[in-house]
Amino acid sequence: MTQSKDSVDLSRRSAALALAAGGAALLSGCTGTAGAEPAKPAGTATPSGAPSAAPAGIAPAFAGKHEVKPLPFNPSALTGLSEKLVTSHHDNNYAGAIKNLNKIEGEIAAVPKDAPPFLLGGLKQSELVFRNSACLHELYFGNLGGDGKPSGAAEKAISDAYGTFGKWEEQLRATGLSLGGGSGWVVLAWDLYRDVPYTFWSGNHSQVEVNATPLLVMDMYEHAYQMDYGAAAARYVDAFFVNLRWDEVNRRLERARKAAAALRA
Numbered sequence: 001m002t003q004s005k006d007s008v009d010l011s012r013r014s015a016a017l018a019l020a021a022g023g024a025a026l027l028s029g030c031t032g033t034a035g036a037e038p039a040k041p042a043g044t045a046t047p048s049g050a051p052s053a054a055p056a057g058i059a060p061a062f063a064g065k066h067e068v069k070p071l072p073f074n075p076s077a078l079t080g081l082s083e084k085l086v087t088s089h090h091d092n093n094y095a096g097a098i099k100n101l102n103k104i105e106g107e108i109a110a111v112p113k114d115a116p117p118f119l120l121g122g123l124k125q126s127e128l129v130f131r132n133s134a135c136l137h138e139l140y141f142g143n144l145g146g147d148g149k150p151s152g153a154a155e156k157a158i159s160d161a162y163g164t165f166g167k168w169e170e171q172l173r174a175t176g177l178s179l180g181g182g183s184g185w186v187v188l189a190w191d192l193y194r195d196v197p198y199t200f201w202s203g204n205h206s207q208v209e210v211n212a213t214p215l216l217v218m219d220m221y222e223h224a225y226q227m228d229y230g231a232a233a234a235r236y237v238d239a240f241f242v243n244l245r246w247d248e249v250n251r252r253l254e255r256a257r258k259a260a261a262a263l264r265a
């Protein structure tokens, strides 16, 4: 079956708009950012009681209305990651990023037209940090709660790209350990232009591959493991792999491949 030129153009525009509006996070299912969620009728009350309607002149995606998503699994059911650690991580670090993102968006909206450029520049820098932190945390929690057994298209794509699945796992673990005692993220992403998986590290929530969408995210900030493992980051990485949810990784891959096909059309 062939696609009409109009439908191809529409697909390309949709993919480009998705990337422009919320980055690759939209494709990978990061929905804590309000703009990625289905639109609600104006004035509809949110779970927190705040109205969803944005202030006049401000797009809902930037109106300081981001909400904390609940953990997508029972925090007492993980293997090797305690309920206390996981709950603290979610309620303090992730929720803190959402709270700060909302504050920053409010401050950006209030910057006067005649303000010196550096004022907005500083706020935009913080906005990117909190926006990415919120999204990366949602992706991180979203790929936990599984049985850790690789499966499906993701396992095959990784094996094909890296020679063997074990070689990729070795690289991801080593990248994570390079951040042990420091801070950062390790991300397995789908390169939307080359159509291959790619592993990278990210510091300060803001160093990301711009042509890719995350498939699997590992938090290497100390708050992700210090409570359970102290400085033994390698034991945390072991626990991370044991709890990985590969069906979610496969779901993200399916969406990424569709987006990549639309961009190449």
Ligand SMILES: [Fe+2]
Residues within 6 Å of the ligand: 089, 093, 094, 137, 219, 221, 223, 224
């Ligand atoms: Fe974290």
